[in-house]
Structures are given as C-alpha cells and as structure tokens.
Amino acid sequence: MIYDASIRQRHTMDRAGAQIFRLEPRVRGEPHELNEELPTEKSAARMRDLTNLYGTKSAKTRSRKWDLMRTNEGDADAKNIIEGMVEDFEINKESLETTIAHVGNIPPHDVTATSPENAYPLDKIILKGEWSHLLDILELTQSGDAASAVDFCQKNNYPSFVCNRLDKLWQIQDEGEKSKIAGIFSYIGYLLMFKNLPYNIQNSKPTFNNAYAKHQGIPVTLFQKFDKLFGNSDPEAVRMLDEKCDLLIGYILVLTLFADGFKTLITDIASDLKMTPMSLRRYYQILGCKLSSAKRAVTVTLPVPLKLPELRMKNKKRR
Structure with a gap:
C-alpha cells in the first residue's frame, strides 16, 4: 500500500470546547470524503500498516503481540478481545x-x-x-x-x-x-x-x-x-x-x-x-x-x- 505525502487535517470539538486535531493518511487511488467513517476492522488494519512503516520499535512489538492475541473471527474488535481475555482469565489459587x-x-x-x-x-x-x-x-x-x-x-x-x-x-x-x-x-x-x-x-x-x-x-x-x-x-x-x-x-x-x-x-x-x-x-x-x-x-x-x-x-x- 502506497501513501501520499499529503495529509488531511480534520478537527472536532470536545465538551470543554478545546480543539482536538487528528491526522489521517490519504491513500493514493482511493476516494476520500471529509465525513467518511472507516469500519473498525479497516481502521485497525490501516493503523497496523502505519505502525509497521513508521512506528517505533516498541510500538511495532506491541502491535505484533496484539495480532497474536486476536482470534480468528474477523468481526471482533482487538481491544474487546484483549479485555475479554483478561476478564475471563481464571486464577489458579494454588499457583497464585x-x-x-x-x-x-x-x-x-x-x-x-x-x-x-x-x-x-x-x-x-x-x-x-x-x-x-x-x-x-x-x-x-x-x-x-x-x-x-x-x-x-x-x-x-x-x-x-x-x-x-x-x-x-x-x-x-x-x-x-x-x-x-x-x-x-x-x-x-x-x-x-x-x-x-x-x-x-x-x-x-x-x-x-x-x-x-x-x-x-x-x-x-x-x-x-x-x-x-x-x-x-x-x-x-x-x-x-x-x-x-x-x-x-x-x-x-x-x-x-x-x-x-x-x-x-x-x-x-x-x-x-x-x-x-x-x-x-x-x-x-x-x-x-x-x-x-x-x-x-x-x-x-x-x-x-x-x-x-x-x-x-x-x-x-x-x-
């Protein structure tokens, strides 16, 4: 996947009225509208691609760990999967x-x-x-x-x-x-x-x-x-x-x-x-x-x- 050097800047307002700026990549050859909302899995995939290209070593390591922890079901959000694994983890009392x-x-x-x-x-x-x-x-x-x-x-x-x-x-x-x-x-x-x-x-x-x-x-x-x-x-x-x-x-x-x-x-x-x-x-x-x-x-x-x-x-x- 090739990314343009150009980056679109979009902002919203939070409850306190302060501006929050979010930088999003524009992908060459794909239409990109201002109010477009990416599906969760597609957004996560793009974030992983960006991390692998431009992220720090620790960020890349963390991203790989998250990928390994994901299930085979493509519809599940990575964060929910990880939190669910922690909540469902049963502690062995003797080992503890x-x-x-x-x-x-x-x-x-x-x-x-x-x-x-x-x-x-x-x-x-x-x-x-x-x-x-x-x-x-x-x-x-x-x-x-x-x-x-x-x-x-x-x-x-x-x-x-x-x-x-x-x-x-x-x-x-x-x-x-x-x-x-x-x-x-x-x-x-x-x-x-x-x-x-x-x-x-x-x-x-x-x-x-x-x-x-x-x-x-x-x-x-x-x-x-x-x-x-x-x-x-x-x-x-x-x-x-x-x-x-x-x-x-x-x-x-x-x-x-x-x-x-x-x-x-x-x-x-x-x-x-x-x-x-x-x-x-x-x-x-x-x-x-x-x-x-x-x-x-x-x-x-x-x-x-x-x-x-x-x-x-x-x-x-x-x-």
Missing part, C-alpha cells in the same frame, strides 16, 4: 499463593492463623533437628553473667540485634522459653553470617570435614539448608540472586519478631543488614507487618489474620 510467596520473598506462613506465633510457624523456619546446633548463646547464660556475655559477643562480632538483647535471657525464668529465644538469637547470627560470606564460599557446597574451618563456624547442617534455600543453582553465578537475598532477609526479620514478642524496633537489625531503617520498612511490610513511628523510633508489630501484599500485573495501565 506460590507466586506471591516467591515474588514477595515470604518465609513459610499461614494466612488463616489467629495469633502472630502461628502466622509464621517457628517449626517451619527452624526445623526440629536444627535446635541442637543453636546452643552457643544458651551456653553463655550458663557460664556467666549478662555483662560478660555481652562483652564476649561484641568482641566476637555477634549481631548488634543479639548483643542488645542478651540481658533479656537472664530475665526469663522458664528454661524452655530461654532455650527458644537463645536458639533464635543463634539462628539470626548464622543467617547474617551466611549473608555476609563471599559468594564463592556461599556457593561452594561444604562437606562435613571442612565446614567449620572453611565457613566461619556455620554448622554444616545449617549451611546446607541455607545453600538450598538461598543459593544459586548456576555454578558460574557471581552473586546471590536478588529474590534469594530478599527471602533470606525475610527469614531474619520473622525471627526478630519472635525474639521481641512480635513488637520490635527496626534500627539495630537494619544496621546488621547494612541497610537504612527506611529501606528495611518495605521488607517488614511485605511480611504483613504494621509499622508505627514515635520519637524517631520505628516499631514493628504483626497483626492477624495475616494480610500479604496482593500480586499485581506488571505494566498494567491505569484507566
């Missing part, structure tokens, strides 16, 4: 939940839970067989006072989140609760240790013989779990995938909630993660947490039932 957990980087959770403790089941985060590897901080409570334990942890680069809460262990009378909180502190420390390792060590698949010497004291059982959860299956990768790193952060933040009775401050764990409190807010929000500010301190709580972020379509245009 999996996708939300993946996209939001959310640890194991239960949206039907009626208490914060059950919203993120601790036994799904720290497995039963892992508690025997989480005795280092508990042993400190049995061998000295709080001041000496804090001094030891600070000298050995324990997370500030843990150091700032060690004295809490001496206030807990129930031995089972004390063991649980101490184990959570240890687990947070190991997760942070794994996150800060050089990636070539993270992804090196340790053995039982070299784990303690080569991987800075992370028990091999935990290291293998961390590698499975947060590692990269690509042996040539040079860094942890963003979504895996976010998931690791999610595990750490959930454990901070348990450690502080589901009302925690954001400052010290942000320092341990080498993040600003402002940037860390989003991660807590993804977990369904509520944040409130008072006297420059951000407090995090976990309301139930758990409300996770909704999955949104990318590049969805607003109407």
Whole structure:
C-alpha cells in the first residue's frame, strides 16, 4: 500500500470546547470524503500498516503481540478481545499463593492463623533437628553473667540485634522459653553470617570435614539448608540472586519478631543488614507487618489474620 505525502487535517470539538486535531493518511487511488467513517476492522488494519512503516520499535512489538492475541473471527474488535481475555482469565489459587510467596520473598506462613506465633510457624523456619546446633548463646547464660556475655559477643562480632538483647535471657525464668529465644538469637547470627560470606564460599557446597574451618563456624547442617534455600543453582553465578537475598532477609526479620514478642524496633537489625531503617520498612511490610513511628523510633508489630501484599500485573495501565 502506497501513501501520499499529503495529509488531511480534520478537527472536532470536545465538551470543554478545546480543539482536538487528528491526522489521517490519504491513500493514493482511493476516494476520500471529509465525513467518511472507516469500519473498525479497516481502521485497525490501516493503523497496523502505519505502525509497521513508521512506528517505533516498541510500538511495532506491541502491535505484533496484539495480532497474536486476536482470534480468528474477523468481526471482533482487538481491544474487546484483549479485555475479554483478561476478564475471563481464571486464577489458579494454588499457583497464585506460590507466586506471591516467591515474588514477595515470604518465609513459610499461614494466612488463616489467629495469633502472630502461628502466622509464621517457628517449626517451619527452624526445623526440629536444627535446635541442637543453636546452643552457643544458651551456653553463655550458663557460664556467666549478662555483662560478660555481652562483652564476649561484641568482641566476637555477634549481631548488634543479639548483643542488645542478651540481658533479656537472664530475665526469663522458664528454661524452655530461654532455650527458644537463645536458639533464635543463634539462628539470626548464622543467617547474617551466611549473608555476609563471599559468594564463592556461599556457593561452594561444604562437606562435613571442612565446614567449620572453611565457613566461619556455620554448622554444616545449617549451611546446607541455607545453600538450598538461598543459593544459586548456576555454578558460574557471581552473586546471590536478588529474590534469594530478599527471602533470606525475610527469614531474619520473622525471627526478630519472635525474639521481641512480635513488637520490635527496626534500627539495630537494619544496621546488621547494612541497610537504612527506611529501606528495611518495605521488607517488614511485605511480611504483613504494621509499622508505627514515635520519637524517631520505628516499631514493628504483626497483626492477624495475616494480610500479604496482593500480586499485581506488571505494566498494567491505569484507566
């Protein structure tokens, strides 16, 4: 199809009285009257031809996608077809939940839970067989006072989140609760240790013989779990995938909630993660947490039932 260089200019008036100009091509050899209205399918075909000739690369790509989405029925308008496909699309609930957990980087959770403790089941985060590897901080409570334990942890680069809460262990009378909180502190420390390792060590698949010497004291059982959860299956990768790193952060933040009775401050764990409190807010929000500010301190709580972020379509245009 050949187009004249001449272009007809036609205008109408909108309700506000402003002029709207529309440029239309004149096709050589075809009659063209001023008030002529093209059929929908013919107008769409001409628009595609113009796009293919003069459109940008992105416009041409978008046009090709629209053509592929059209049905074999020539009478249907392309826009109606696309909108109908979106409206008729049925969401697989199981797949959606999996996708939300993946996209939001959310640890194991239960949206039907009626208490914060059950919203993120601790036994799904720290497995039963892992508690025997989480005795280092508990042993400190049995061998000295709080001041000496804090001094030891600070000298050995324990997370500030843990150091700032060690004295809490001496206030807990129930031995089972004390063991649980101490184990959570240890687990947070190991997760942070794994996150800060050089990636070539993270992804090196340790053995039982070299784990303690080569991987800075992370028990091999935990290291293998961390590698499975947060590692990269690509042996040539040079860094942890963003979504895996976010998931690791999610595990750490959930454990901070348990450690502080589901009302925690954001400052010290942000320092341990080498993040600003402002940037860390989003991660807590993804977990369904509520944040409130008072006297420059951000407090995090976990309301139930758990409300996770909704999955949104990318590049969805607003109407």
